[in-house]
Amino acid sequence: MACFSISCSNGLFITHNKLEFCGGKTKPLRGCERFCYTSFPYSYKGFHKFNKSQVGLLWNGNFSSLINDKGRVAPFGFCSCCKLHHGLPCKDEIKSMRSGNNGDKQSYLGKKEKGKMRRRFSLRLRPRLRLLTIRMKRVSIETMLNDVKTYVRKNIRRVLLSGSISVALGMCYLFLKLTALPSPKVVPYSDLIANLQNGSVTKVLIEEGSRRIYYNTNLQSEEAGTQKSNGEAMPISLPNEDEASKVESDIGTRSVTPQSFNILKKSSKARASIPEWQYGTRKVDHDEKFLLSLMRDKGTSYSSAPQSLLMSMRSILITVLTLWIPLIPLMWLLYRQLSAANSPAKKRQRDTEVVGFDDVEGVDSAKVELMEIVSCLQGAINYQKLGAKLPRGVLLVGPPGTGKTLLARAVAGEAGVPFFTVSASEFVEMFVGRGAARIRDLFLVARKSSPSIIFIDELDAVGGKRGRSFNDERDQTLNQLLTEMDGFESDMKVVVIAATNRPEALDPALCRPGRFSRKVYVGEPDEEGRRKILAVHLRYVPLEEDMNLICDLVASLTPGFVGADLANIVNEAALLAARRGGEIVTRDDIMEAIERAKFGINDKQLRPSTIGKELGKLFPWMPSLARKSDTRTEGFQDPLGYQTLS
Numbered sequence: 259m260a261c262f263s264i265s266c267s268n269g270l271f272i273t274h275n276k277l278e279f280c281g282g283k284t285k286p287l288r289g290c291e292r293f294c295y296t297s298f299p300y301s302y303k304g305f306h307k308f309n310k311s312q313v314g315l316l317w318n319g320n321f322s323s324l325i326n327d328k329g330r331v332a333p334f335g336f337c338s339c340c341k342l343h344h345g346l347p348c349k350d351e352i353k354s355m356r357s358g359n360n361g362d363k364q365s366y367l368g369k370k371e372k373g374k375m376r377r378r379f380s381l382r383l384r385p386r387l388r389l390l391t392i393r394m395k396r397v398s399i400e401t402m403l404n405d406v407k408t409y410v411r412k413n414i415r416r417v418l419l420s421g422s423i424s425v426a427l428g429m430c431y432l433f434l435k436l437t438a439l440p441s442p443k444v445v446p447y448s449d450l451i452a453n454l455q456n457g458s459v460t461k462v463l464i465e466e467g468s469r470r471i472y473y474n475t476n477l478q479s480e481e482a483g484t485q486k487s488n489g490e491a492m493p494i495s496l497p498n499e500d501e502a503s504k505v506e507s508d509i510g511t512r513s514v515t516p517q518s519f520n521i522l523k524k525s526s527k528a529r530a531s532i533p534e535w536q537y538g539t540r541k542v543d544h545d546e547k548f549l550l551s552l553m554r555d556k557g558t559s560y561s562s563a564p565q566s567l568l569m570s571m572r573s574i575l576i577t578v579l580t581l582w583i584p585l586i587p588l589m590w591l592l593y594r595q596l597s598a599a600n601s602p603a604k605k606r607q608r609d610t611e612v613v614g615f616d617d618v619e620g621v622d623s624a625k626v627e628l629m630e631i632v633s634c635l636q637g638a639i640n641y642q643k644l645g646a647k648l649p650r651g652v653l654l655v656g657p658p659g660t661g662k663t664l665l666a667r668a669v670a671g672e673a674g675v676p677f678f679t680v681s682a683s684e685f686v687e688m689f690v691g692r693g694a695a696r697i698r699d700l701f702l703v704a705r706k707s708s709p710s711i712i713f714i715d716e717l718d719a720v721g722g723k724r725g726r727s728f729n730d731e732r733d734q735t736l737n738q739l740l741t742e743m744d745g746f747e748s749d750m751k752v753v754v755i756a757a758t759n760r761p762e763a764l765d766p767a768l769c770r771p772g773r774f775s776r777k778v779y780v781g782e783p784d785e786e787g788r789r790k791i792l793a794v795h796l797r798y799v800p801l802e803e804d805m806n807l808i809c810d811l812v813a814s815l816t817p818g819f820v821g822a823d824l825a826n827i828v829n830e831a832a833l834l835a836a837r838r839g840g841e842i843v844t845r846d847d848i849m850e851a852i853e854r855a856k857f858g859i860n861d862k863q864l865r866p867s868t869i870g871k872e873l874g875k876l877f878p879w880m881p882s883l884a885r886k887s888d889t890r891t892e893g894f895q896d897p898l899g900y901q902t903l904s
């Protein structure tokens with residue numbers, strides 16, 4: 259941290275690109291400087307971090323004070339003896355640009371106290387305001403509109419769908435709101451019978467197609483009284499009918515006062531909220547005869563009518579909505595399951611690491627076979643001239659870890675054509691027909707982007723012999739695969755490469771000529787193959803010794819190892835070197851890695867006591883194990899007299 263002090267003898271000036279001292283010395287500014295200062299005549303020290311833009315402000319006189327790390331403010335002054343350099347007024351003291359301070363400590367401190375709060379507030383607020391302005395400048399309405407437009411363009415289907423759902427829901431809500439009618443008071447059936455018996459029921463309506471009965475009584479005023487005392491909902495009180503009719507007549511004569519208008523409004527509102535039927539109840543089964551005879555006896559007027567169209571529509575809408583709302587999440591899940599957007603073809607992503615044939619070693623014959631296919635796809639070999647057809651399928655067969663998948667990736671890297679890679683297990687679906695649909699989808703996309711390659715890993719997951727199990731879905735998927743492979747036109751440049759460890763489990767129909775007619779065996783590499791594979795994997799590993807020497811050594815020590823094992827040895831050796839903090843991989847690391855690969859990680863003597871301890875650690879809730887591990891020593895004889903052998 260550079261430390262400068264401002265005083266008469268040692269003044270500091272900041273220009274746009276350098277610090278200038280009174281003595282004429284200069285120091286170039288590098289972007290951001292941090293320095294101490296003393297504001298003369300007070301022995302007040304602090305430091306401030308300047309950048310070039312602030313320097314500009316300072317020079318222009320806009321920045322008239324400095325603030326230290328604790329937020330304390332000091333006026334910034336210019337040294338008078340720099341007159342010569344800068345043409346500023348020269349006095350023998352530091353002059354405050356801001357307050358014109360004449361060196362009076364008391365007056366300065368007083369002023370400082372007064373404006374302390376204001377300054378602190380403004381100093382804190384100013385950068386925030388500046389930041390806000392910058393942000394506001396960036397966030398314009400135009401950019402926001404552009405963002406919205408881009409979003410809508412990208413998700414047009416989603417936006418349309420959600421928009422139409424919202425509109426439909428809004429319309430439903432409006433419809434329900436507009437057609438809402440005041441509902442009658444629901445009473446028990448016995449009330450209807452009681453009212454009928456005491457002759458207070460004036461009118462009854464039996465709704466057709468439902469169990470509802472509506473009725474009116476002439477007991478409104480009494481009822482209101484009882485309801486009030488019971489604390490039940492009161493019937494709505496109408497404004498004075500006479501008043502209302504008077505107002506209506508006023509309207510006729512065009513002498514409407516605000517008062518009368520209010521009365522009319524109240525009256526129409528109340529009328530609208532009065533139900534057509536005062537009471538509603540549910541019919542009791544097998545009691546119709548009694549009800550009808552009672553009504554006839556009492557001379558009550560009764561009728562039957564179907565539900566109005568509006569009401570039927572309302573109830574249908576309500577039923578649909580209440581049914582669908584809980585069903586929507588389920589439908590969404592189902593849609594996601596069935597959606598073709600989930601299909602492997604669409605999910606495919608380009609490999610970031612491009613693999614070439616140089617990266618696959620020790621499988622030369624397989625490489626030659628596949629290289630030929632790449633040449634055919636690229637048009638380097640004119641096979642059509644002689645009436646030959648491009649092989650539709652190549653089946654890579656061999657033990658695990660021999661590089662089948664790597665070979666397929668190398669084909670993709672070399673051919674430079676679209677490459678669709680899927681694992682056959684991705685076609686195994688819960689719903690019958692979905693696996694077949696996925697196969698169809700995959701082949702459709704591949705055909706569209708012809709010439710292309712489809713790679714199906716672990717083919718036995720769907721290509722097993724048909725009819726051996728009750729799994730209908732798997733058989734359908736396989737049938738679809740067979741159909742798709744037959745469906746290629748002769749000039750269609752789509753090659754299907756599949757890999758499996760169990761060729762014997764495959765359905766014979768898959769392996770017949772015209773489908774996976776070319777079978778390529780990818781076997782265990784010989785010593786030379788292992789040496790080459792090791793050379794591939796040791797390419798970027800810093801070795802203590804010569805790489806060829808190490809490759810020869812490891813290849814001779816690892817008969818029966820496949821490519822994956824060798825890659826693992828190299829990786830383990832590098833990890834061991836890193837564990838001991840080494841910069842390079844030594845022969846010892848490699849030897850230990852081979853040992854680990856051959857015999858596993860086994861550096862402990864597994865004695866019964868050790869086993870007990872380990873088990874105790876794993877199952878601490880079993881006290882017997884923990885105790886055994888504590889007490890058992892070599893040759894310890896337990897209470898039953900058994901000798902522990904170690």
Ligand SMILES: Nc1ncnc2c1ncn2[C@@H]1O[C@H](COP(=O)(O)OP(=O)(O)OP(=O)(O)O)[C@@H](O)[C@H]1O
Pocket residue numbers: 617618619620621656657658659660661662663664665757758759791794820821822823825
């Ligand atoms: N011939 C090889 N040359 C170079 N590396 C190899 C070779 N064979 C295997 N490897 C290494 O082993 C890793 C695993 O190989 P890969 O997945 O291709 O084996 P696989 O035969 O497809 O195995 P599986 O049948 O179990 O799917 C590769 O990523 C690569 O690092």
